Amino acid sequence: MTPPATSPFRLWTRLFWTFLKVNLMTSSGPASVGFIYREVVGKMMEEERFIEAVGFSNVVPGSEALKLAMFIGYSAGGMGGAIAALMGAILPPTVSMLLVALAVQQFQDTPWMRGFTRGIAPALAILIAMAAWKVFHNGRRIRKRAVLLALLCLLALLIGFPPGLVVLLAGISGIWLFR
Amino acid sequence: MDLLTLFWIFLKVNLLSVSGLASIGLLHHEVVGRWLSDEQFTQAVSFASILPGSDALQLAMFIGIRAHGIAGAWIALLGSLLPPTVLMLGVVLLLYRLRREAWISSFVEGLTPAVAVLMLSVAWKLLQPALSLDWRVILLALGSWLALRSNLPPAAVLLASGLAGILLYR
Numbered sequence: 498m499t500p501p502a503t504s505p506f507r508l509w510t511r512l513f514w515t516f517l518k519v520n521l522m523t524s525s526g527p528a529s530v531g532f533i534y535r536e537v538v539g540k541m542m543e544e545e546r547f548i549e550a551v552g553f554s555n556v557v558p559g560s561e562a563l564k565l566a567m568f569i570g571y572s573a574g575g576m577g578g579a580i581a582a583l584m585g586a587i588l589p590p591t592v593s594m595l596l597v598a599l600a601v602q603q604f605q606d607t608p609w610m611r612g613f614t615r616g617i618a619p620a621l622a623i624l625i626a627m628a629a630w631k632v633f634h635n636g637r638r639i640r641k642r643a644v645l646l647a648l649l650c651l652l653a654l655l656i657g658f659p660p661g662l663v664v665l666l667a668g669i670s671g672i673w674l675f676r
Numbered sequence: 677m678d679l680l681t682l683f684w685i686f687l688k689v690n691l692l693s694v695s696g697l698a699s700i701g702l703l704h705h706e707v708v709g710r711w712l713s714d715e716q717f718t719q720a721v722s723f724a725s726i727l728p729g730s731d732a733l734q735l736a737m738f739i740g741i742r743a744h745g746i747a748g749a750w751i752a753l754l755g756s757l758l759p760p761t762v763l764m765l766g767v768v769l770l771l772y773r774l775r776r777e778a779w780i781s782s783f784v785e786g787l788t789p790a791v792a793v794l795m796l797s798v799a800w801k802l803l804q805p806a807l808s809l810d811w812r813v814i815l816l817a818l819g820s821w822l823a824l825r826s827n828l829p830p831a832a833v834l835l836a837s838g839l840a841g842i843l844l845y846r
Contacts, residue, residue: 520729560696560756562730567761583761590729591753594737597723602741609842614715616841617722619813620820620834622802624725627824628697629795632788647789654797660705664692664790671786672779 508541508574509581516566516585529562533569542573562586642674679751682743686736686755693791696724696731701794703735704801711743718802722838726831732756812844 515536519529530551538544550572554564563586570582604610633639633647646667653663685706693699700721708717720742724734733756740752803817816837823833 522728560690560730560732563733563757583757586730587733587753587757590727590731590733591737593727593729594723594734595741595749597727598738598741601719601723601738608846611715612842612845613838614719614722614841615845616812616816617834617838618718618802618841619817620837621718621722621725622799623817623820623824624830624834625697625700625721625795625799625802627821629792629799632698632795633792643785643789646786647793650790650793654793660702660794661688661692664702664787664794667790668783668787671784671788672782675782675785 505574505577509577511541512537512570512574512578513581513585516570516582517588518585520562520586520589529565533565537569537573542569546572562590640675646670646674678744679747682740682748683751683755686740686752687758690732690756690759692787693732696735697721698791698795699732699735700798701791703739704798707739707743712739714801716742722834726834728831812841816840816844 515533518536519532522529522532534547538547547569550568551565554561554568563583566582566586567579571579574581601610633643650663650667653666654660685703689699689702689706692702704717708714712720720735720738723738724731727734733753736752736756737749740749742748744751803813819840820833820837823836824830
């Protein structure tokens with residue numbers, strides 16, 4: 498179904514608001530895709546283009562929220578749409594973090610901020626570990642070669658290889674290991 | 677020059693990571709000791725996880741401010757924004773075609789174990805106090821694990837843990 502014709506400016510404003518709202522509400526990828534779908538498909542673009550844009554954004558590295566904004570924005574409204582969507586997506590995280598960072602800086606040395614940070618560390622560690630597990634197993638069965646590669650990376654890191662290099666080399670070995 | 681280094685670091689990290697959390701392994705190595713203490717890094721990642729919106733941008737803001745004030749925040753932000761946007765300008769079309777090439781997915785498959793290991797090393801650092809049998813750390817870790825397994829929202833779990841910390845560490 499073709500969306501009704503609207504002036505580009507109005508389209509951009511709507512894209513801006515949509516992505517602003519999404520980034521104020523959800524933190525997770527899949528939930529936000531659902532929300533954006535409802536806001537955008539039928540009103541600003543066709544379903545087919547939407548699916549294409551989302552699929553496309555999975556190929557490219559980088560933050561999920563930004564990619565979604567860019568590709569869907571571009572698909573719906575060209576370069577202007579992409580920029581409007583991006584600005585909407587950028588505003589909540591940056592402004593809120595700016596406020597938090599300044600507040601943290603103010604209260605850095607109070608005992609309760611210290612307690613807060615020490616308290617959060619174990620929870621964060623568990624969250625990261627669970628995320629690492631998800632990254633590692635990626636929806637598929639774990640292959641022995643992946644485990645081997647992981648062990649090699651661990652060894653490399655313990656010896657003192659810079660992490661960036663380890664990641665890059667792992668990717669390159671992947672080309673050969675996972676042919 | 678500090679600002680240039682800051683830009684380069686965020687550019688690099690965002691090229692090699694697919695999500696905010698995945699980037700922390702590399703980020704930790706680059707910024708802790710140079711601009712942030714371990715404690716501040718924990719704060720950065722925690723608040724980035726608690727606040728809604730892109731984690732990657734929030735990390736850039738927090739660390740950027742620490743490193744170089746407001747200018748630092750802008751620079752770090754720019755470095756984080758560049759990979760997705762630059763790629764979109766033309767290289768993305770190339771990647772779209774290459775996506776069908778086997779080697780791209782093999783490359784990503786190779787990156788995965790390395791990223792997972794790096795993430796775990798950060799998690800390990802955060803849990804080290806537990807080794808000295810600090811019961812509070814063990815309690816908080818167990819509590820969060822149970823909460824996260826039951827699918828409670830991560831932001832809430834982190835906040836709760838932080839608040840509990842205020843009480844436990846008085």
